[in-house]
Amino acid sequence: MPIDIDIAHVARLARLDLTEAELGAYKTQLGVILDHAAKVQSLEGEPHPETAHPLGFVNAFRRDETRPSLDREEVMEQAPARQDGYFVVPPPLDER
Amino acid sequence: MSTGPQLHDLTIVGAGERLRSGDVTSVDLLEAALDRAHRTEAQLHAFLTLDREGAGAASQAADADLAIGRDRGPLHGIPMALKDNMCTRGLETTASSQILAGYRPPYDATVVTRLRDAGAVIIGKTNLDEFAMGSSTENSGYGSSYNPWDITRVPGGSSGGSAAAVAAGSAFGALGSDTGGSIRQPASLSGIVGLKPTYGTVSRYGLIAFASSLDQIGPLSKSVTDAALTLGAIWGHDPLDATSYSGAYPDLTADLDKGVSGMRIGVVSELAGEGYEAAVESAVQEMVGDLAGAGAEIVEVSLPTFEIALSAYYLIAPAEASANLARFDGIRYGHRAPGASTEAMMARTRAEGFGPEVTRRILLGTYALSAGYYDAFYGQAQRVRAAIQDDFARAYRRVDALVSPTSPTVAFKAGDRVDDPLAMYLSDICTIPSNLSGHPAISVPIGVDDQSLPIGFQVMAPALGEQVMFRVAAEVERLAAFTARPVIAEVAS
Numbered sequence: 001m002p003i004d005i006d007i008a009h010v011a012r013l014a015r016l017d018l019t020e021a022e023l024g025a026y027k028t029q030l031g032v033i034l035d036h037a038a039k040v041q042s043l044e045g046e047p048h049p050e051t052a053h054p055l056g057f058v059n060a061f062r063r064d065e066t067r068p069s070l071d072r073e074e075v076m077e078q079a080p081a082r083q084d085g086y087f088v089v090p091p092p093l094d095e096r
Numbered sequence: 097m098s099t100g101p102q103l104h105d106l107t108i109v110g111a112g113e114r115l116r117s118g119d120v121t122s123v124d125l126l127e128a129a130l131d132r133a134h135r136t137e138a139q140l141h142a143f144l145t146l147d148r149e150g151a152g153a154a155s156q157a158a159d160a161d162l163a164i165g166r167d168r169g170p171l172h173g174i175p176m177a178l179k180d181n182m183c184t185r186g187l188e189t190t191a192s193s194q195i196l197a198g199y200r201p202p203y204d205a206t207v208v209t210r211l212r213d214a215g216a217v218i219i220g221k222t223n224l225d226e227f228a229m230g231s232s233t234e235n236s237g238y239g240s241s242y243n244p245w246d247i248t249r250v251p252g253g254s255s256g257g258s259a260a261a262v263a264a265g266s267a268f269g270a271l272g273s274d275t276g277g278s279i280r281q282p283a284s285l286s287g288i289v290g291l292k293p294t295y296g297t298v299s300r301y302g303l304i305a306f307a308s309s310l311d312q313i314g315p316l317s318k319s320v321t322d323a324a325l326t327l328g329a330i331w332g333h334d335p336l337d338a339t340s341y342s343g344a345y346p347d348l349t350a351d352l353d354k355g356v357s358g359m360r361i362g363v364v365s366e367l368a369g370e371g372y373e374a375a376v377e378s379a380v381q382e383m384v385g386d387l388a389g390a391g392a393e394i395v396e397v398s399l400p401t402f403e404i405a406l407s408a409y410y411l412i413a414p415a416e417a418s419a420n421l422a423r424f425d426g427i428r429y430g431h432r433a434p435g436a437s438t439e440a441m442m443a444r445t446r447a448e449g450f451g452p453e454v455t456r457r458i459l460l461g462t463y464a465l466s467a468g469y470y471d472a473f474y475g476q477a478q479r480v481r482a483a484i485q486d487d488f489a490r491a492y493r494r495v496d497a498l499v500s501p502t503s504p505t506v507a508f509k510a511g512d513r514v515d516d517p518l519a520m521y522l523s524d525i526c527t528i529p530s531n532l533s534g535h536p537a538i539s540v541p542i543g544v545d546d547q548s549l550p551i552g553f554q555v556m557a558p559a560l561g562e563q564v565m566f567r568v569a570a571e572v573e574r575l576a577a578f579t580a581r582p583v584i585a586e587v588a589s
Contacts, residue, residue: 005463014418014462015425016455017443026459029517033460036518039407040476048482050475052309053339054295054534055559060338074202080432087427094437 005030103128104265105581108174108322111268115162115173122158122173125268126151126217129175133219133266136584139247141239142260144180145188146220151175154217161215170325172215177267179258180221181228182313183302184208191304192224192236195449196430205302206337207271207313207330214329219267222257226451227421228273228306230254231281231523234514235453242510243286244582245549249507252282252523258316259286263582269317269326273303275310276409277502277527280539283316284502284552287541287582289323289569290316292527294559295534296341298327299334307416308339310409310531320540320569324348327562346560351567357391361568362495366402367526372504375545380501383542383553386575387499387568395495399487404480405529410521411464411477412532417454418461424449456517481532488533492558497568500526502539502552526554536562538569542576 007027011018018026072085081088103125106114114120133146158173178184181191183201185208190196204212211218225235233241233256241256243249244264251260255272259282262270272279274292283290291314298313305311315326328348334340363384368377388394426432426445433448435441450458464473491498503523513520530537536559539552553572557565 007459010459010463010466013466014458015422015439015443015446016450016458017440017447018455026456029456030460030463033410033456033517033521034463034473037407037410037464037473037477039404040411040480041472042404043401043476043480043483045483048479048486050478051482051485052478054309054481054485054532055341057296057339057341060335060340060342062335070202075428078199078202078429080426080430089427090435090438090441092438094440 104132106268107319108170108268108317108325109319111174112170112172122155122217125173126155126175126219129219129266129268132264136244136264136266139242139584140244140260140264141241142222142257142264142266143177143220144190144192144223144238144257147187147218150187151217151219158215158217168213168215169329171211171329173217174268175217175219176211177219177222177258177261177270178208179224179255179270179272181224181273181304182208182271183304184218184221187221189221189304190237191228192226192238193449193451193454194237194431195424195446199430201302203302206299206334208302210330216329222261222270224257225254226454227304227417228254228275228278229417229453229457231277231520232513233257234510235451237451240510243507244584245287246507246547247584248509249549250285250510252285252503252507254278255290255316256282259283259288259290262288262316262318264584269315269322271313271330272316273311273313274531275306275413276531277524279314279316280527280537280552280554281503281523283539284541285507285550287544287550287580288316288318289320289538289540290314291323291327291538292530292536293327293331293562294341294536296339297331297345299337299340301334301336305420307413308420309416310413320566320573321349321352323538324352324566346563348562348566351563352570354567355390356387356568356571359392359497359568360395360495361387361392362395362397362491362498364402364498364500365396365398366400367500371522372501373506373545376501376503376505376551379543379551380553383572383575384499387571390571390575397491397495397498399491399529401480401484401487402529405484405532406521406525408477408480408484408532409524409528410460411473412481414457414461415464415474416461418458418465421454421458453517484529485533488535488558496564498556500554502526502554506545506549506551530556535559536565538565540569540572540576541578542572543578544580
């Protein structure tokens, strides 16, 4: 069952900057894997419910009370770029 | 050093006895493990980080505690290794990805906190397939690990570093994570014990997530009892993990010596045949015969949905991974590439930081979840999951436990499957159903083939059925009497 994948669109959604050659290779590989994965369509019998949690647990809540967070300085030490307690990032749009 | 078995060959139980008799100290145990690592790391590359300083301090503290009669339990003073996808505060944690090179977590994973509270000595972080995606550890962003039984072969994956470290004696035990078989398969290929517990029983807080509905942390060890003691130290409800089980937990060691007389054991008919090596099948059949001889009733059981379990997994796991790995964007931690806009920076960062298997799975998962395809792929896979659970439920009305090979093959040569993703994915065909169902499963080494490569036997049990699983596993271990150890040509690195 050939599946035509808009691989450039998928890569954009996934924020992956891939070359044309890479996109071509991944498109082929995905086709092969999805062909195999499409076997899930062969499930017979009564329709089953979609099951996300293996043991059917539902919401786990905690008390609405403040408690200490992570150490801010320790967290900021991991930042690739920082200033005055902020993470520094490139502008949202290319301003050039 | 004395003649006979060396310190690094001891089980956790054996090391604990020597500690408490005053024969050795925790510092001695640590030195034995570090020395063993020193002599084998050039061949095996099991570790990404060895924390001599932190481990040294912890072993001294363990000895001081024991000296004043403060005994924290079976893991007290025992050097343990951690797969590098578990956050250790202040100690580099990379998930074997270049995108997290140099990352030092600001917190400990819950399992790390529990190991420290149990007095364990964390010796270092072990190699894995990048973000736990793989079955050979060849997808590591920092180079492959190798199998102590044959260093031209893989140790399995994704917890290959942990498996190699325990098999080699560079750690007395280790933790790994299992999403599709990533503890059990490397345990099988490396000739040691490894298990995945019931989903929700071991906290995922601080485990770098791959697939949140499948991931579970578990022990790798030299014996079934060691595995039970390690699991007991790390499991239990954790309010920091919203998927953590808050009900009653079974007693893990109560039935270890009970044997299998009167138990009903099911052999899964789908997990045999084409693709399974003859030596693996005959070893497994022989063990099934031995279990019958030990008083178990053997039943052939068919779980037809197992035929599509792999397909469901290769939709669910990448879909969840694509969401979990969206956080690696170069903003707050890890690698950042240059970029004229935030989006360009993110896209370049991720392309540079992720390896090919991770990229492949993110693309696959993104596609399976995207508009127009969600229901046919991801939605349908989640329905298959419910069907698999039904098959298991039907089987467990007839039997107490299910058995199979852990892996269709023994350890394969490095490089054999890297260019064929589907062939690599088939390594997990026996282990994946338990991840989809959330049930516990364990691999126990039962022998070697004619090339001295280990064979693993898998025991599966219903959810929260660890007591039954361990009971059968302990008997398998007794019947196998597997005492062989790998011989690694030592080279000081």
